[in-house]
Amino acid sequence: MTLLSVENLTTAFQTERGQVTAIEDISFSVDRGEILGIVGESGSGKSVTALAIMGLLPMPPARILGGHIRFDGTELLGLSDRAMQRLRGPGVAMVFQEPMTSLNPVFTIGEQIIETVKAHERLSEREAFARAVEMLERVGIPSASMRMRDYPHQLSGGQRQRVMLAIALVCRPRLLIADEPTTALDVTIQAQILDLILDLRDELGMAVMIITHNMGVIAETADRVLVTYAGRVVEQAPVDQLFDHPLHPYTRGLLACVPTVEQDQDRLQAIPGNLPEPARRPPGCRFSDRCGWAIPACQEALPPLADFGGDHRAACIRVRELA
Ligand SMILES: Nc1ncnc2c1ncn2[C@@H]1O[C@H](COP(=O)(O)OP(=O)(O)OP(=O)(O)O)[C@@H](O)[C@H]1O
Ligand SMILES: [Mg+2]
Numbered sequence: 001m002t003l004l005s006v007e008n009l010t011t012a013f014q015t016e017r018g019q020v021t022a023i024e025d026i027s028f029s030v031d032r033g034e035i036l037g038i039v040g041e042s043g044s045g046k047s048v049t050a051l052a053i054m055g056l057l058p059m060p061p062a063r064i065l066g067g068h069i070r071f072d073g074t075e076l077l078g079l080s081d082r083a084m085q086r087l088r089g090p091g092v093a094m095v096f097q098e099p100m101t102s103l104n105p106v107f108t109i110g111e112q113i114i115e116t117v118k119a120h121e122r123l124s125e126r127e128a129f130a131r132a133v134e135m136l137e138r139v140g141i142p143s144a145s146m147r148m149r150d151y152p153h154q155l156s157g158g159q160r161q162r163v164m165l166a167i168a169l170v171c172r173p174r175l176l177i178a179d180e181p182t183t184a185l186d187v188t189i190q191a192q193i194l195d196l197i198l199d200l201r202d203e204l205g206m207a208v209m210i211i212t213h214n215m216g217v218i219a220e221t222a223d224r225v226l227v228t229y230a231g232r233v234v235e236q237a238p239v240d241q242l243f244d245h246p247l248h249p250y251t252r253g254l255l256a257c258v259p260t261v262e263q264d265q266d267r268l269q270a271i272p273g274n275l276p277e278p279a280r281r282p283p284g285c286r287f288s289d290r291c292g293w294a295i296p297a298c299q300e301a302l303p304p305l306a307d308f309g310g311d312h313r314a315a316c317i318r319v320r321e322l323a
Pocket of ligand 1: 013014015021022023040041042043044045046047048049061097278
């Protein structure tokens with residue numbers, strides 16, 4: 001059963017150099033209880049996609065140029081602020097990429113978790129406190145009831161990341177969007193956080209969108225994978241299929257040097273060259289100027305995201321020749 005469906009989503013930012021599109025024609029869905037991994041180089045539009053779903057893109061400068069975002073059948077684009085606020089927490093919750101900027105420095109972490117629970121559930125102060133402590137324990141904060149009184153600056157980066165996860169999970173969301181949830185963490189904690197996300201998926205039937213640069217994290221957690229490049233989806237497949245038979249040259253490049261989860265790599269560097277700036281994207285296939293297999297036809301038109309069977313799609317006109 002589909003929980004989230006994003007269709008042909010296109011968003012742009014107003015900049016000094018005019019309007020630039022950040023994501024173009026993005027479509028994907030997430031089923032109940034499913035873990036969708038989203039992978040792609042820095043600037044490929046992963047966070048913009050997540051923020052659009054949360055209704056948290058700053059508008060202006062951001063603008064939604066088209067598309068649909070449906071959560072459990074409800075169109076989220078154009079939903080009132082109040083309705084969106086009710087949805088955030090028990091419906092969709094997000095762990096943001098920068099934990100420090102999303103915690104409020106003047107409130108204790110306990111106050112921040114309790115406030116989140118109480119905004120959505122009628123609990124007494126004591127019940128809310130107990131729920132907060134339980135969640136902090138689950139995300140691996142030792143002496144949780146004492147740490148409730150700490151302010152964000154008293155915690156390490158990894159602990160702040162875990163507090164963010166506790167805030168996201170405390171309302172038992174139906175969809176968790178985790179934007180680079182483990183980048184700042186050491187290897188042991190990283191594995192622990194990924195295990196926790198997997199446990200909660202099983203326990204609550206929670207769906208997860210996990211955004212990462214780390215193919216190892218994808219391999220450990222995802223059921224299905226979306227590969228993004230320069231604001232577009234270039235490949236989509238069940239995780240085994242993606243690792244065993246990648247179709248798009250970009251995905252092949254990413255997989256050519258898969259780091260293990262143990263290697264703490266936060267930039268994908270398998271492919272020579274850089275992601276083009278939005279205003280300087282080549283015509284046709286956005287990857288054509290870095291692709292070893294490109295032919296002149298690649299620059300003539302945008303390749304459609306074609307279906308190769310078994311829920312495996314890729315946007316490359318040369319897939320059959322390369323196979
Ligand atoms: N506030 C903004 N104003 C202008 N452009 C923006 C803004 N936020 C994002 N963008 C642009 O949108 C594009 C996608 O950015 P996004 O943050 O989604 O990338 P990302 O895939 O999350 O990268 P990273 O892996 O570094 O987090 C980039 O070209 C970025 O420059
Ligand atoms: Mg990002």
